[in-house]
Amino acid sequence: MQQRSEETRTRILEAANRLFSQAGYENTSVAEICQEAGVSKGALYHHFPTKQAVxxxxxxxxxxxxxxxxxxxxxxxxxxxxxxxxxxxxxxxxxxxxxxxxxxxxxxxxxxxxxxxxxxxxxxxxxxxxxxxxxxxxxxxxxxxxxxxxxxxxxxxxxxxxxxxxxxxxxxxxxxxxxxxxxxxxxxxxxxxxxxxxxx
Amino acid sequence: MQQRSEETRTRILEAANRLFSQAGYENTSVAEICQEAGVSKGALYHHFPTKQAVxxxxxxxxxxxxxxxxxxxxxxxxxxxxxxxxxxxxxxxxxxxxxxxxxxxxxxxxxxxxxxxxxxxxxxxxxxxxxxxxxxxxxxxxxxxxxxxxxxxxxxxxxxxxxxxxxxxxxxxxxxxxxxxxxxxxxxxxxxxxxxxxxx
DNA sequence: GGCAAAATACCGACCGGTCGGTATGATTAT
DNA sequence: ATAATCATACCGACCGGTCGGTATTTTGCC
Structure with missing residues (x-):
């Protein structure tokens, strides 16, 4: 099913948007993005090759x-x-x-x-x-x-x-x-x- | 003599100016600033309490x-x-x-x-x-x-x-x-x- | 001026901790 | 089954800052 996948991706992007805005790119760790999105690190790196890609x-x-x-x-x-x-x-x-x-x-x-x-x-x-x-x-x-x-x-x-x-x-x-x-x-x-x- | 001290301080600031401009604050390490300035880490932390102070x-x-x-x-x-x-x-x-x-x-x-x-x-x-x-x-x-x-x-x-x-x-x-x-x-x-x- | 003592300026190895990214295995959907 | 999706443990590199010690300059005294 691709709906779950899509939703995960969206949640990651929304979380990254919030955190990058608040603290900046460098000061936001991938782990934080995952936590904010309620998603594991593996999930993030499944959807995006690098932090920069996010x-x-x-x-x-x-x-x-x-x-x-x-x-x-x-x-x-x-x-x-x-x-x-x-x-x-x-x-x-x-x-x-x-x-x-x-x-x-x-x-x-x-x-x-x-x-x-x-x-x-x-x-x-x-x-x-x-x-x-x-x-x-x-x-x-x-x-x-x-x-x-x-x-x-x-x-x-x-x-x-x-x-x-x-x-x-x-x-x-x-x-x-x-x-x-x-x-x-x-x-x-x-x-x-x-x-x-x-x-x- | 305070001339050497002053000169060191200036060199640190000039180096930091260059590096911060090129690579940004987060992407510039204190070690790099010291190297660029031709100064040791101890010297930098003698003149400035923190990286932020620079x-x-x-x-x-x-x-x-x-x-x-x-x-x-x-x-x-x-x-x-x-x-x-x-x-x-x-x-x-x-x-x-x-x-x-x-x-x-x-x-x-x-x-x-x-x-x-x-x-x-x-x-x-x-x-x-x-x-x-x-x-x-x-x-x-x-x-x-x-x-x-x-x-x-x-x-x-x-x-x-x-x-x-x-x-x-x-x-x-x-x-x-x-x-x-x-x-x-x-x-x-x-x-x-x-x-x-x-x-x- | 000369000289020791005190203060200042500087050195560089080191530490605790963080980070981006990976490896591997579990779970889920079809 | 099997491929896509996700979880967890882990790695090596790096970073800001500290610290014990050394070099250099200034000061106090004669």
């Missing part, structure tokens, strides 16, 4: 979820600014759902820098997101709902904002509602800081 | 450097937008100087989340920066060089941008000049994305 599976799942979210956000909106704001909400939602602990994103990032395998797994989607955002912004410009800008640059700025907000939400005060913060931040980016005259 | 000393030094940079940036400029752009250059400079490896910033961040000692050491400066930025923006508004905005929000947006750019520079393409990218990003934030009409 981590990689989590990364893949997270990226798949992000993909799905972006797709939905685009479909639910008409003009580009709305779509971007919708995606900002998506990022904002990460802070509330207990499902995906934001801290594990830091783990993904830091390991991508050091492990070529993780790097490859994370870089391709990252590039895809950047291209997607640039394309989206170009679409907005053509619509007239955004002013003409350097599209790849704007895409990186958007990404920076999202990443930076996530980092700050991890580290920042509880008295800030990061759910709304992300939307407001994007709004501020769109409006701009400088007074409304020709500046360039 | 890390903390690095964090303090990094924050002190940032403080100094901000101070200089403010003194060298007249109006607020220029000061902000100058500070963006400061962040941009981090990518070029081999002195401080940007990757160690990630280490700082991730450990601040898990270690209360690190958390306290990093949080106070972080709050200070946010307040400083908010004050700076308020000053710009009073000058008329910035439009009136929610100042703490704008400060967090600025910080997000800086943090996000740093993260992307770690992870991103080499074909992007992150030195200029930070300045351009801030410029884009100031100009705004939306077409120039009244939007709120």
């Amino acid at each position: 981590f990689l599976a989590l990364l893949d799942a997270w990226l798949a979820g992000l993909d799905a979210g972006f797709l939905i956000a685009r479909q639910q909106t008409q003009d580009v600014p709305s779509a971007i704001l919708q995606m900002a909400d998506l990022v904002g939602n990460v802070y509330q759902t207990a499902e995906v602990k934001p801290a594990i994103l830091l783990e993904f990032w830091i390991h991508a820098l050091r492990d070529p395998v993780i790097w490859q797994a994370a870089r391709a989607p990252y590039q895809r997101y950047l291209s997607y955002f640039a394309e989206l912004i170009g679409e907005g410009t053509r619509q007239g709902s955004l002013q003409p800008v350097d599209e790849p640059l704007a895409a990186r700025v958007l990404t920076s904002l999202a990443v930076g907000l996530l980092m700050q939400s991890l580290f920042g005060a509880q008295d800030v509602n990061w759910q709304h913060e992300s939307r407001q931040s994007i709004q501020l980016l769109m409006d701009g800081l400088l007074p409304r005259r020709e500046t360039q | 890390f903390l000393a690095l964090l303090d030094a990094w924050l002190a450097g940032l403080d100094a940079g901000f101070l200089i940036a403010r003194q060298q400029t007249q109006d607020v937008p220029s000061a902000i752009l100058q500070m963006a250059d400061l962040v941009g400079n981090v990518y070029q100087t081999a002195e401080v490896k940007p990757a160690i910033l990630l280490e700082f961040w991730i450990h601040a989340l898990r270690d209360p000692v690190i958390w306290q050491a990093a949080r106070a400066p972080y709050q200070r920066y946010l307040s400083y930025f908010a004050e700076l923006i308020g000053e710009g508004t009073r000058q008329g060089s910035l439009q009136p905005v929610d100042e703490p929000l704008a400060a967090r947006v600025l910080t997000s941008l800086a943090v996000g750019l740093l993260m992307q520079s770690l992870f991103g393409a080499q074909d992007v000049n992150w030195q200029h990218e930070s300045r351009q990003s801030i410029q884009l934030l100031m100009d705004g994305l939306l077409p120039r009409r009244e939007t709120q």
